[in-house]
Amino acid sequence: MLALAAGKLGLKTHVYCDASGPAFDVATVRTTAAFDDRAALARFAADVQAITYEFENIPLDTVRLLENLATVRPGAKALACAQDRLNEKQLARTLGARTADFAAIDGLDDLASALAGSITPPCVLKTRRFGYDGKGQAKILGPADAKAAWQAIGQKPAILEAFVNFSAEVSVVAVRGTDGAFAAYDVTENEHRDHILHRSTVPARIAPKAARDAVDTARRIAEALDYVGVFAVEFFALDFSGGEVLLVNEIAPRVHNSGHWTMDACLCSQFENHIRAVAGWPLGATARHANAEMLNLIGSEAADWAALAAEPGMSLHLYGKREARAGRKMGHIIRLTPRLP
Amino acid sequence: MLALAAGKLGLKTHVYCDASGPAFDVATVRTTAAFDDRAALARFAADVQAITYEFENIPLDTVRLLENLATVRPGAKALACAQDRLNEKQLARTLGARTADFAAIDGLDDLASALAGSITPPCVLKTRRFGYDGKGQAKILGPADAKAAWQAIGQKPAILEAFVNFSAEVSVVAVRGTDGAFAAYDVTENEHRDHILHRSTVPARIAPKAARDAVDTARRIAEALDYVGVFAVEFFALDFSGGEVLLVNEIAPRVHNSGHWTMDACLCSQFENHIRAVAGWPLGATARHANAEMLNLIGSEAADWAALAAEPGMSLHLYGKREARAGRKMGHIIRLTPRLP
Numbered sequence: 303m304l305a306l307a308a309g310k311l312g313l314k315t316h317v318y319c320d321a322s323g324p325a326f327d328v329a330t331v332r333t334t335a336a337f338d339d340r341a342a343l344a345r346f347a348a349d350v351q352a353i354t355y356e357f358e359n360i361p362l363d364t365v366r367l368l369e370n371l372a373t374v375r376p377g378a379k380a381l382a383c384a385q386d387r388l389n390e391k392q393l394a395r396t397l398g399a400r401t402a403d404f405a406a407i408d409g410l411d412d413l414a415s416a417l418a419g420s421i422t423p424p425c426v427l428k429t430r431r432f433g434y435d436g437k438g439q440a441k442i443l444g445p446a447d448a449k450a451a452w453q454a455i456g457q458k459p460a461i462l463e464a465f466v467n468f469s470a471e472v473s474v475v476a477v478r479g480t481d482g483a484f485a486a487y488d489v490t491e492n493e494h495r496d497h498i499l500h501r502s503t504v505p506a507r508i509a510p511k512a513a514r515d516a517v518d519t520a521r522r523i524a525e526a527l528d529y530v531g532v533f534a535v536e537f538f539a540l541d542f543s544g545g546e547v548l549l550v551n552e553i554a555p556r557v558h559n560s561g562h563w564t565m566d567a568c569l570c571s572q573f574e575n576h577i578r579a580v581a582g583w584p585l586g587a588t589a590r591h592a593n594a595e596m597l598n599l600i601g602s603e604a605a606d607w608a609a610l611a612a613e614p615g616m617s618l619h620l621y622g623k624r625e626a627r628a629g630r631k632m633g634h635i636i637r638l639t640p641r642l643p
Numbered sequence: 644m645l646a647l648a649a650g651k652l653g654l655k656t657h658v659y660c661d662a663s664g665p666a667f668d669v670a671t672v673r674t675t676a677a678f679d680d681r682a683a684l685a686r687f688a689a690d691v692q693a694i695t696y697e698f699e700n701i702p703l704d705t706v707r708l709l710e711n712l713a714t715v716r717p718g719a720k721a722l723a724c725a726q727d728r729l730n731e732k733q734l735a736r737t738l739g740a741r742t743a744d745f746a747a748i749d750g751l752d753d754l755a756s757a758l759a760g761s762i763t764p765p766c767v768l769k770t771r772r773f774g775y776d777g778k779g780q781a782k783i784l785g786p787a788d789a790k791a792a793w794q795a796i797g798q799k800p801a802i803l804e805a806f807v808n809f810s811a812e813v814s815v816v817a818v819r820g821t822d823g824a825f826a827a828y829d830v831t832e833n834e835h836r837d838h839i840l841h842r843s844t845v846p847a848r849i850a851p852k853a854a855r856d857a858v859d860t861a862r863r864i865a866e867a868l869d870y871v872g873v874f875a876v877e878f879f880a881l882d883f884s885g886g887e888v889l890l891v892n893e894i895a896p897r898v899h900n901s902g903h904w905t906m907d908a909c910l911c912s913q914f915e916n917h918i919r920a921v922a923g924w925p926l927g928a929t930a931r932h933a934n935a936e937m938l939n940l941i942g943s944e945a946a947d948w949a950a951l952a953a954e955p956g957m958s959l960h961l962y963g964k965r966e967a968r969a970g971r972k973m974g975h976i977i978r979l980t981p982r983l984p
Contacts, residue, residue, distance in 0.1 A: 309669040312961025330668040584953035612925035620653025
């Protein structure tokens, strides 16, 4: 989707990946090579004017190496933070935002003492790094679950987080330009199933003040990270009798699934805005002309494409992945409804 | 833009062209070969599930050859008609539509007798085939211009058309599916400069009855040609004291410049609808959510891209052509304004 957005702007893309993938189908130039292939990375860097990535689990060393050879946006500083749940939470707190209670866990001793002290079960143990879509997580309902949870996540550096009894999950998808310009799409409400985003709707059912606070938090995070490009901040919204309190959950240093609705409801999608920012262009407008609902097509759900394509008022996006596996995102649909003035 | 639309639907594209061009930058597979290279055409046909074209001056023999090897939409029948101004006009008349007065011209004798009889100057001599953007045309203000005009158009089979003192130029961009389903975008008003489309606006300033008649004419043309895909019919609108009379000017068997506004004002653009039709999918909705203005960026106009990209409420499309030549379409911009209910 980034390559398609680049194509709309007349820009050529060179996609570097360690395996062939859907982006190759629409890229101008393709390189298949390992992320630690220094010679291939150097050839790639010499061929392009700016580099970005669309997956935060790319090795940090790869991005650091490329930064010495070419312009990389967003930079390694942002990636390093977003790759580590502990750093994310600490940054959010430093900037005055709230998060769930958490504790750093480097072994069973840490886990036992956290469970006995600051973090009351139920809670969840998450690897600090390389987790997504529920991978690298284990629930803890009481101290007796500690050992199994520690083994389930592979005994890796982790973070223990208190369960949050949220009333809604929301996200801010925003963009920051090379000149520091900042723009945010309207706050989106998200519903997960089996730890995978199922549905996003905009506008989110939160108070205007809470939405403004969320955007303000996103802006402060972007500034703290010298961020260039599109990113997302996910929040838990707690409802405390009339107002909302937002807890920062995750920072995603990339275009985000909860921003896919911008493809059809905005003149400039999150993908185009990311390309604009990475290329050093002026940012595009983030206004939306409609209310929107985005539904992911997971695994075999995309097999219904013909029926979905026939539904009026709906936009179908398919990713061209060769194989539909359980839990794999194969595409998404966007339904628009008129926005009342 | 067709390849980008295919990419949105997860479809792979194989672009065949006699020279490298912008579509190669976003195509999955590329072939550079002559349009009469039978071996290359056979390999191409064997690699794809459906074939279309985006330029009506592709040799008819190429399309006929491919039709024997693969599914081609639209077919040679539609192309043969649209490649010949005389056939186009005769088809329109056969279907009960009006056209400017015209006469077939195969030599200076034909031209002299037409000028003396049915077609009163001022009028315009146009080659029957391979004309676009004003190429292959010569004005005739009186019988004394006949010989120069005949030489100017290369002494090729031609059509002499009476000048039309139109109040507006409008077009219908429509799509017909493999099942005969038909859908049209709202009638667009077009303004040409130096024979090249400069500006399209929607809605067109013509009466609802005239707009319905235009769409009805487009539907009848598509049915007569067993058409599959997107096409455009250009009309001259004559204002006769309160009503409009529409004269069919040209039929374009392809996505059309006057339909570019659908990229930003509709959930399903003309490009996606063409891909849907060619792939045998259900057609997408042609409704628009906004009023739109499309301006072509010709030659050096695209050099202003940075200022254009910074204008709020505007969508910039650049084609990635390597060289900006005078008269060359380098991109376009689309401005949307709210549509009143």
